[in-house]
Amino acid sequence: MIFVPLPFVETLFFLTLLVQMSRRSENGLSENRAFALLVAAYALQSVVIGLRWGYDLKAVMPCQVVLAALLASLTWISFAGLTSERPQGNSSWLHLLPAMIICLLLFVGRGAVTAAITAIFLGYGAALLWLTRLGPDGLVASRLDGALRSYRSLQITGFALIGSAVTDIIISLDFAWGSGAHAGEVVAAANVLALFVLGAAASVAGSGSTPDDEADALPDCPQTVAATELDSEVAASLGVLMQAKKLYKDTELNLGRIARRLNCPARTVSKAVNRIHGMSVSQYVNNYRIDEARRLLSTTDEPVTQIIFESGFLTKSNFNREFLRVTGMSPTAWRQRERC
Structure with a gap:
């Protein structure tokens, strides 16, 4: 043997x-x-x-x-x-x-x-x-x-x-x-x-890592305003990227890419989101993704596996974890409840 x-x-x-x-x-x-x-x-x-x-x-x-x-x-x-x-x-x-x-x-x-x-x-x-x-x-x-x-x-x-x-x-x-x-x-x-x-x-x-890339930047991140005002402005600009540009749908999105789009240091973006919204950047972006997933679950018959990618997630495990964090239930259970 x-x-x-x-x-x-x-x-x-x-x-x-x-x-x-x-x-x-x-x-x-x-x-x-x-x-x-x-x-x-x-x-x-x-x-x-x-x-x-x-x-x-x-x-x-x-x-x-x-x-x-x-x-x-x-x-x-x-x-x-x-x-x-x-x-x-x-x-x-x-x-x-x-x-x-x-x-x-x-x-x-x-x-x-x-x-x-x-x-x-x-x-x-x-x-x-x-x-x-x-x-x-x-x-x-x-x-x-x-x-x-x-x-x-x-x-x-x-x-x-x-x-x-x-x-x-x-x-x-x-x-x-x-x-x-x-x-x-x-x-x-x-x-x-x-x-x-x-x-x-x-x-x-x-x-979980992503390759470096170049992105079109918005106007320069202001450096001379007070911290609270800077936080509000960065958070507002990030909200525009999420809502108007639907940046959250990028499955490869990371904090570095967001910072380059805002032309701000990553730490500045992180602090702004934490102070204004009381959460991490990953939670903030994933909240948008879950909102999109809930919209698709309630208005379409698309399978959950397709909605995962359309809402910006790359893996089923991460999607299920974040969906449970936000809604307290699984995607399938949420869809069934909404359609009753």
Whole structure:
């Protein structure tokens, strides 16, 4: 009977995620290149872990630790890209430094490798959690109908990286204070679980990102008026885009695109919507989408699956969640009630 290590099965899971990510977009994996690369790196790491702990090939250990450092960097680059109104440019290469440091330590100070990996994971985990301080509206490049899922994925990823670092600390203490008899099993199980959680989170967040684009802007966002007046003006301009232009029907709409249409910083738009309407931008836009969906449900015989796209949503799960949030019932139940 052929023995197949669990990490190899996990590799198939990651490859399946890549296929799904490719099918979600007309441009394939190139549209979400950072997250696609991240999931591919997770797949490669799971193969390495399978060789190390499934077949006890200790020769792959250097590859495992270097990949671990690289994965932390790629995770940051991918999620940080969702928070930026513009591409990160050439600064991304700086995040190769952790992996380069690990390579150097493998030659000159192997005893410090574990501590360095732990520090890298703690640092990037804390940095990711810092990104969550702005809430879902901080993910300006994430589709608005999936911004909440991407935000939760960001939170999970940050905690997962910190959890991996804590696990490394516990294992090191076990070796220092005891025999470390079960360290191997703990390491293998922790790595498999961490990769699974991180890969799933990356897939969810990656499917919610949208490519950068250029849009015709309205008059420049005023910068000299008082904050309350600015909030009112931005909110009013956004209302025009929603009602007259029906911008909410754009399934790929994100906060970055809205900000470019208003020629305002994304944070200015987010604050204006929060102060004037008391909600996030994603909730604000999705409210328009649900209003449109309710109109179509009550005035047409179109199937719900078609109404999902016509109202601006891209996935059934997001549509159902938002419909339940606004109306307290499912689309089918709402249509039946309206027609009684």
